Amino acid sequence: MEAYAYQLLTIGQFASLALSWVIMTVSAAAAVALTKSQWKLGRAGYFLSMGFIVLLTVIPNFLLLYTAEAIKNEHLALLVGAIYGALVPIGGLAGIFAAARSMDAHGTREKWVLGFIPIVNLFLLFAQPMASSKKGFVKLLGAVATVILGFALMFAGKSLESVAKQNIQRVDASTQDDVALVAKKMAYEAKNKGLEKYLKEIANAVPVPEKIDSITTLTALKAEGNALKYTYEISGADFKFDKAWKDLMMSRWCAPEVFKPMFDIGALVTGHYVDTKGNTLAEISVSPSLCDVWRLNR
Numbered sequence: 001m002e003a004y005a006y007q008l009l010t011i012g013q014f015a016s017l018a019l020s021w022v023i024m025t026v027s028a029a030a031a032v033a034l035t036k037s038q039w040k041l042g043r044a045g046y047f048l049s050m051g052f053i054v055l056l057t058v059i060p061n062f063l064l065l066y067t068a069e070a071i072k073n074e075h076l077a078l079l080v081g082a083i084y085g086a087l088v089p090i091g092g093l094a095g096i097f098a099a100a101r102s103m104d105a106h107g108t109r110e111k112w113v114l115g116f117i118p119i120v121n122l123f124l125l126f127a128q129p130m131a132s133s134k135k136g137f138v139k140l141l142g143a144v145a146t147v148i149l150g151f152a153l154m155f156a157g158k159s160l161e162s163v164a165k166q167n168i169q170r171v172d173a174s175t176q177d178d179v180a181l182v183a184k185k186m187a188y189e190a191k192n193k194g195l196e197k198y199l200k201e202i203a204n205a206v207p208v209p210e211k212i213d214s215i216t217t218l219t220a221l222k223a224e225g226n227a228l229k230y231t232y233e234i235s236g237a238d239f240k241f242d243k244a245w246k247d248l249m250m251s252r253w254c255a256p257e258v259f260k261p262m263f264d265i266g267a268l269v270t271g272h273y274v275d276t277k278g279n280t281l282a283e284i285s286v287s288p289s290l291c292d293v294w295r296l297n298r
Contacts, residue, residue, distance in 0.1 A: 005077040006188035008084075009067065020060075020087055025116045027088045028095025032112050041100035044146040046125060049097035051153030056090045058157050061164035068175045071184045104129045183261040190265040199223035199267060215239060219274075227268040227285075234273055234281060241273065241282035247298060249284055254291035263288050 011019070041049065060083045070079040098115030102108060105127035114124040175181050190198045200223040210218040215236035222229050249271065253259060259269050270285040 001077045002071075002074055003188045003191040005080040006071070006185070007192045008080050009076070019084070021116070023084055023087045024091030024094060025113075027091030028098065028112065028116060031092035031095040032099045032109060035096060035099075037096075037100075038103060039100045040104035040129075041097060042104055042129060042143075043101075043125060043127075044143040044150075046097060046101040046104075048146050048150040048153070049094075050125075051150035051157070053090060053094045053097070054154045054157035055160070056093070056157075057087075058160045058164060059086045059090075060084070061161050061168070064168050065164065065171060067168075068171055068178070068181055071188075072178075072180055098124065101125070101127075104131075106130065179257060179260065183264050186261045186265055195226055195266055196223060198265070199226070199228050203228060209233075226266060227270055228262065229270045229272055231272045231274060233276060235276055239281075246282070246284060250286065250291070250294045250298075253284070253286045254294065259286060 008019075063079060063083045063086070066079055067076070070076045094115065095112055098112035099109040101115065101124055102111040105111075105124065107130050111124065115121045186198075189201075193201070203221045203223045206218075206221045208218055208220055212218055212232065215234055217233045217235070218230060219233045220229075220231040222231075253269065253271070262269055268285060268287045268290075270283065272280065273282045274280055
């Protein structure tokens with residue numbers, strides 16, 4: 001369940017917007033079907049209601065601030081449920097408002113769906129009311145004030161959304177080195193995508209060649225089955241790959257903070273060392289079992 005929740009949370013901006021739209025539209029349809037009110041809403045009032053809906057849609061953004069804690073404490077399914085669940089009443093309200101505007105402009109509630117179609121929703125907003133109403137300065141002033149309030153609500157909603165996104169970025173930056181969090185994310189990615197595919201994504205994301213030190217250059221990183229293989233080119237002709245070197249590298253690579261997230265998802269990590277002509281100089285592999293064997297024999 002947690003891995004599936006993580007997948008929903010990382011489906012991408014377009015897919016997330018599409019899913020949110022579907023949830024809100026379905027919720028609106030249910031709300032319109034369950035309510036039989038003949039309430040009518042004029043253009044200014046409908047614009048105000050749109051501002052209110054924009055303000056309410058900020059709620060999921062603020063819930064996202066708790067993503068890191070939810071992942072570490074395995075409450076992500078609850079958080080994702082709350083994020084998308086918050087859209088249900090918001091969509092219901094938006095549907096009721098759209099049905100009231102449709103009733104005012106077309107004499108029927110059935111054209112509420114126009115309010116959920118981008119661009120087309122402007123036709124519902126600006127449609128003339130069917131019933132003529134008395135015009136006067138006071139009524140005009142009230143309509144202008146209502147529209148201004150609608151703009152204020154929209155501005156407030158967008159401002160709060162920007163604040164929420166800035167805080168999300170701040171939280172992401174402060175937790176990017178959190179080993180426990182990284183391990184959880186990697187576990188979910190591996191489970192959702194499959195270990196081999198996920199390792200290939202990791203390998204493709206690392207730029208090569210990369211200079212490690214004065215004589216060592218990472219020239220390739222490849223995923224081979226359940227193994228992630230690092231290829232290092234050594235330019236020092238006098239460098240010795242003896243037992244002392246291997247013990248040093250194993251002590252580093254077997255350290256919990258280095259490859260533990262890889263070990264947790266079942267990956268084997270291999271270091272392949274070659275000279276400048278591509279000839280193999282040495283190779284080491286680490287996994288929980290291989291590290292245990294090395295510790296016993298050192």
